[in-house]
């Protein structure tokens with residue numbers, strides 16, 4: 001009941017309730033901003049400690065004023081906990097609450113009637129501890145489940161982008177990358193070069209040395225290609241023995257050099273695979289405002305020229321010219 005005697009405590013309680021609500025509504029949102037999180041946790045801890053103390057204080061005072069056990073005290077303490085992430089913080093709050101409890105008892109309790117005060121305060125604290133622990137456990141379980149789901153999601157995303165054999169980008173991923181990068185290069189008027197690479201006489205390698213060996217050759221070649229691209233570039237397996245390289249911010253001359261370095265690197269594999277001859281042919285082209293399909297066709301044409309010229313070659317299709325040119 002609100003009367004002159006318990007007005008200060010009622011006001012204190014109301015204020016605590018407002019702060020507790022603000023704690024949950026405002027600080028919970030702010031916490032998602034990572035830079036603020038440690039500061040917010042600190043403020044939150046202060047509020048929680050304060051609220052827990054007020055709750056126990058008020059609980060004792062209510063008992064001594066004849067108001068019985070105050071469920072509000074428990075409620076307030078509970079309101080403090082769901083946002084807390086650490087058990088030690090929780091224990092800190094409970095210890096503080098106990099100090100307040102003792103102080104409250106000594107200061108206000110009627111010595112003949114001390115037990116109801118002790119029992120009330122103690123029951124409140126234990127109830128808060130048990131419920132807060134349960135909340136904390138559920139929160140942790142949820143957190144672990146979310147972490148697991150997020151890592152599974154990342155894994156699935158990676159697998160959906162990856163070629164299972166070479167671990168390069170798969171066809172879908174490299175197609176998407178090409179669409180994205182082509183749009184970007186047009187928008188900022190930056191050069192973009194494309195290399196279409198095909199292993200020479202791969203059928204013979206498979207037939208002569210078996211599919212397992214053929215697979216290893218594909219992996220080795222993918223490593224040779226990767227060695228000569230930067231982190232910003234893309235390399236993917238189009239399927240079978242064909243690869244596609246997207247060279248960002250790279251003009252024709254630089255792309256030619258890179259393609260030739262890749263070709264030489266693959267030739268070095270022959271020191272490893274003594275009996276089998278491994279080489280690649282490369283078709284090179286530079287984007288010049290055409291669609292993805294047209295650009296791929298241009299690179300394919302250049303690759304055809306490289307094959308036609310006797311394989312183990314790099315050929316390009318000149319910009320602004322329909323005529324193919326031999327580099």
Ligand SMILES: Nc1nc2c(ncn2[C@@H]2O[C@H](COP(=O)(O)OP(=O)(O)OP(=O)(O)O)[C@@H](O)[C@H]2O)c(=O)[nH]1
Nearest residue numbers: 198199200201202203204206211212214215240241
């Ligand atoms: N080992 C292995 N072989 C594959 C894989 N995918 C496709 N192939 C084989 O790769 C060979 C591709 O041969 P083609 O591209 O048709 O021709 P090629 O022998 O390379 O001849 P050129 O391209 O003219 O130099 C086929 O025999 C396919 O069966 C794979 O994942 N692993």
